[in-house]
Amino acid sequence: MAEADVINVDLEIIVHGVQGRSKPELRLWLRMLSTTKLISQEIRRRLRAEFGATLPQFDLMAQLYREKDGLRLGELSKRTMVTNGNVTGLVERLEADGYIQRLTPDADRRVTVAKLTDNGTIFFATMAAAHERWLQEMMADVDSRMISGLWSEIGAVKVSASNHLSGAAFE
Amino acid sequence: MAEADVINVDLEIIVHGVQGRSKPELRLWLRMLSTTKLISQEIRRRLRAEFGATLPQFDLMAQLYREKDGLRLGELSKRTMVTNGNVTGLVERLEADGYIQRLTPDADRRVTVAKLTDNGTIFFATMAAAHERWLQEMMADVDSRMISGLWSEIGAVKVSASNHLSGAAFE
Numbered sequence: 329m330a331e332a333d334v335i336n337v338d339l340e341i342i343v344h345g346v347q348g349r350s351k352p353e354l355r356l357w358l359r360m361l362s363t364t365k366l367i368s369q370e371i372r373r374r375l376r377a378e379f380g381a382t383l384p385q386f387d388l389m390a391q392l393y394r395e396k397d398g399l400r401l402g403e404l405s406k407r408t409m410v411t412n413g414n415v416t417g418l419v420e421r422l423e424a425d426g427y428i429q430r431l432t433p434d435a436d437r438r439v440t441v442a443k444l445t446d447n448g449t450i451f452f453a454t455m456a457a458a459h460e461r462w463l464q465e466m467m468a469d470v471d472s473r474m475i476s477g478l479w480s481e482i483g484a485v486k487v488s489a490s491n492h493l494s495g496a497a498f499e
Numbered sequence: 500m501a502e503a504d505v506i507n508v509d510l511e512i513i514v515h516g517v518q519g520r521s522k523p524e525l526r527l528w529l530r531m532l533s534t535t536k537l538i539s540q541e542i543r544r545r546l547r548a549e550f551g552a553t554l555p556q557f558d559l560m561a562q563l564y565r566e567k568d569g570l571r572l573g574e575l576s577k578r579t580m581v582t583n584g585n586v587t588g589l590v591e592r593l594e595a596d597g598y599i600q601r602l603t604p605d606a607d608r609r610v611t612v613a614k615l616t617d618n619g620t621i622f623f624a625t626m627a628a629a630h631e632r633w634l635q636e637m638m639a640d641v642d643s644r645m646i647s648g649l650w651s652e653i654g655a656v657k658v659s660a661s662n663h664l665s666g667a668a669f670e
Binding site: 353355361362364370459464465467468469470472474475477479481486487488489492 | 521522523524525526527528530531532533534535537538539541544545548630631634635636637638639640641643645646647648649650652653654655656657658659660661662663664665
């Protein structure tokens with residue numbers, strides 16, 4: 329806790345100090361970033377401590393939970409922003425644990441699809457419920473109207489950022 | 500742009516769908532996370548396109564910019580949350596580019612300190628100014644009072660999360 333806190337506070341101060349008086353947009357960004365990192369680190373810690381799971385495993389199972397028919401590995405890689413090689417490693421590990429199975433649908437024998445086993449479905453649902461509870465805990469001191477307000481206002485930031493992406497022009 | 504957008508929207512929908520009706524805290528968290536990822540990806544893209552730099556390089560130089568006397572590699576590793584091995588690689592690369600120098604202060608010859616060269620200082624200041632401008636651009640459609648309001652309200656989320664870390668108890 330202490331370490332994460334120091335690092336996050338630090339991050340705000342550092343870039344903050346660079347230009348002396350930072351623009352409000354930069355200050356907001358650094359605060360969003362440090363808050364997201366703080367909560368994300370805590371979620372990683374709790375997933376490991378309570379379920380022996382990693383965040384990439386959690387994210388990957390979340391994708392499969394939603395797609396009852398399973399997903400091809402390439403598609404899983406895209407959706408989790410994990411490289412193909414790493415997805416294969418993740419899937420193999422979760423398969424060994426009995427949470428995932430790999431299938432070759434009759435329709436196309438060249439294709440391999442990963443899907444959750446019944447055990448995997450139960451395991452993920454348990455983690456997802458805990459994950460939701462942890463977020464309620466971490467935000468317990470924030471007024472509930474502020475939480476709804478933040479959701480819609482951060483939505484405005486997201487829309488604005490989406491409208492100003494340089495995108496393919498720079499790729 | 501399209502790809503980043505799909506992935507981020509996806510992320511919100513996915514975990515959202517898991518419990519049917521998600522709690523407001525989970526909805527807020529997924530929106531914070533997807534917005535942070537969206538902006539972060541755009542910053543990575545622009546650093547690469549305009550400066551041929553990576554985000555870890557930018558973060559590392561930000562640390563050194565603040566510490567005019569330089570930092571030991573171990574300290575740099577802690578502050579950037581990059582492993583020791585990777586910090587060494589980053590430093591070597593930036594040294595080869597002439598942006599960083601490694602020194603052994605007279606006081607303690609066993610210690611190696613990294614600091615920005617004059618070129619590195621100018622290079623970082625240029626990137627930092629662009630970085631600040633990009634954030635203004637990306638948030639251009641958001642009302643300036645909303646930006647200040649968000650800064651303080653996300654501060655409340657950060658404080659609440661800090662107060663509810665499991666921290667060392669689970670380590």
